[in-house]
Amino acid sequence: MSSMDLLHERYSRQVSLAELGIAGQQKLLQARVLVVGAGGLGAAALQYLAAAGVGHLGIVDDDSVALHNLHRQPLYSMADIGAPKANTARSRLQALNPGINIIAFNERLTVANALQIISTYDIVIDGTDNFATRYLINDACVLLQKPLVYAAVSKYEGQVSVFNVPKEGMAVNYRDLFPQPPAPGEVANCAETGVLGVLPGIMGVMQAAEAIKLITGIGEPLVNRLFTYNVLNNQVFEWKLQARQGTADLIPATAAAFEKTDYQWLCGMASMEREIDSNRFDQLAGQESTIIIDVREPGEEPLVDEFAHEKIPLGRLSEQAGSIRAENILVFCQSGKRSLQAARLLAEQLGDATKIYSLAGGIVQWKKAREHKKQASAQ
Amino acid sequence: MFVEIMVFGQLTEITGSATVALEGAADTDAVLRLLQTRYPRLTGSRYVVAVNKKIITENTKVGNTDAVALLPPFSGG
Numbered sequence: 414m415s416s417m418d419l420l421h422e423r424y425s426r427q428v429s430l431a432e433l434g435i436a437g438q439q440k441l442l443q444a445r446v447l448v449v450g451a452g453g454l455g456a457a458a459l460q461y462l463a464a465a466g467v468g469h470l471g472i473v474d475d476d477s478v479a480l481h482n483l484h485r486q487p488l489y490s491m492a493d494i495g496a497p498k499a500n501t502a503r504s505r506l507q508a509l510n511p512g513i514n515i516i517a518f519n520e521r522l523t524v525a526n527a528l529q530i531i532s533t534y535d536i537v538i539d540g541t542d543n544f545a546t547r548y549l550i551n552d553a554c555v556l557l558q559k560p561l562v563y564a565a566v567s568k569y570e571g572q573v574s575v576f577n578v579p580k581e582g583m584a585v586n587y588r589d590l591f592p593q594p595p596a597p598g599e600v601a602n603c604a605e606t607g608v609l610g611v612l613p614g615i616m617g618v619m620q621a622a623e624a625i626k627l628i629t630g631i632g633e634p635l636v637n638r639l640f641t642y643n644v645l646n647n648q649v650f651e652w653k654l655q656a657r658q659g660t661a662d663l664i665p666a667t668a669a670a671f672e673k674t675d676y677q678w679l680c681g682m683a684s685m686e687r688e689i690d691s692n693r694f695d696q697l698a699g700q701e702s703t704i705i706i707d708v709r710e711p712g713e714e715p716l717v718d719e720f721a722h723e724k725i726p727l728g729r730l731s732e733q734a735g736s737i738r739a740e741n742i743l744v745f746c747q748s749g750k751r752s753l754q755a756a757r758l759l760a761e762q763l764g765d766a767t768k769i770y771s772l773a774g775g776i777v778q779w780k781k782a783r784e785h786k787k788q789a790s791a792q
Numbered sequence: 793m794f795v796e797i798m799v800f801g802q803l804t805e806i807t808g809s810a811t812v813a814l815e816g817a818a819d820t821d822a823v824l825r826l827l828q829t830r831y832p833r834l835t836g837s838r839y840v841v842a843v844n845k846k847i848i849t850e851n852t853k854v855g856n857t858d859a860v861a862l863l864p865p866f867s868g869g
Contacts, residue, residue: 570800570801641863647803653847
């Protein structure tokens with residue numbers, strides 16, 4: 414058989430679908446799909462995308478195959494343990510379908526490489542396992558206006574949706590659903606809670622189906638809708654999504670702002686880490702791009718004349734937050750309680766480009782620490 | 793007036809079941825206040841609220857026939 418006959422033979426069962434046809438198959442062969450994360454979701458999506466003849470696949474993953482992956486990532490085998498996932502997935506998929514082009518990026522998606530990598534693809538599939546990369550991918554796809562096929566799993570439940578595809582005048586993204594990343598520990602990951610192996614397989618294959626529908630224009634992709642599935646009781650639901658006011662302000666508006674956003678920091682910041690001690694406060698206070706704000710009421714003791722700062726009482730912080738321009742904002746109060754509230758409030762209003770810290774123990778503790786230092790250096 | 797609330801993901805570990813019935817809440821803010829009083833750990837949890845299968849972005853009136861749901865984010869992949 415000629416290669417053309419093989420091509421027809423390979424895709425004959427889906428080309429014979431009246432809605433898809435030869436035209437749909439040609440669209441698939443010309444399509445460029447990037448799969449970020451070649452784990453439970455990604456590996457499952459990749460197998461069906463490659464099988465369906467999506468002509469250009471990109472695989473981003475910096476992880477290696479581990480034994481505890483195999484219960485939910487049967488794309489890999491025992492012999493692959495220790496090998497890079499992206500490379501391994503590439504050779505496995507290429508063996509399945511030599512007629513498509515597959516690029517393996519054996520690296521982590523970061524603010525430095527995301528825009529460049531994503532911009533060369535038509536559709537992005539989020540198969541990641543952490544919030545930092547999920548928010549990074551979402552924001553990059555909003556910036557580049559790329560359709561994003563999202564899925565996430567926990568234990569026995571999964572979510573799927575399609576973001577950044579305009580329909581009826583509205584295109585929602587992940588931040589319209591969940592505006593801010595949770596703090597670490599607030600939402601457990603698979604390593605902590607476990608996951609039934611078939612679940613990411615089911616959800617990942619659904620992502621492949623959504624991508625195929627987007628490419629070929631058949632059916633109704635999950636645009637502006639969230640699909641949830643529970644593997645234990647087979648309950649499925651569809652939730653209507655709507656644009657949320659203020660979402661756009663949370664997303665870096667330019668490539669430059671995106672590249673300066675620290676998603677690891679953003680998602681790795683528990684309330685404890687938001688608080689800094691006197692030493693760290695002094696270090697950050699010395700930086701040019703830092704401003705310091707006293708959030709106490711006017712006239713509260715002790716007075717502070719040791720460093721330059723602005724005075725915005727907690728109650729008025731909200732209305733003035735928009736005019737604060739700095740890379741680092743240090744807030745303090747008497748004891749550290751109000752300033753922690755202030756830090757949370759500023760983080761919500763200013764979004765991800767600004768780092769906000771609260772002085773633990775307040776100015777009282779800071780003055781004590783300074784006194785200790787003076788005494789120690791005098792001795 | 794009873795409102796039935798469906799709970800998803802890890803939130804069920806806090807509520808102990810996938811559905812909770814509440815009495816005396818006229819809007820979603822009141823629903824959340826009552827739920828957080830009954831299940832204090834909900835206060836520190838992240839979730840979005842849906843009324844009649846639509847994710848809401850502001851306080852919404854609820855009545856006897858309305859279905860409220862709490863959906864948490866998942867990170868796993």
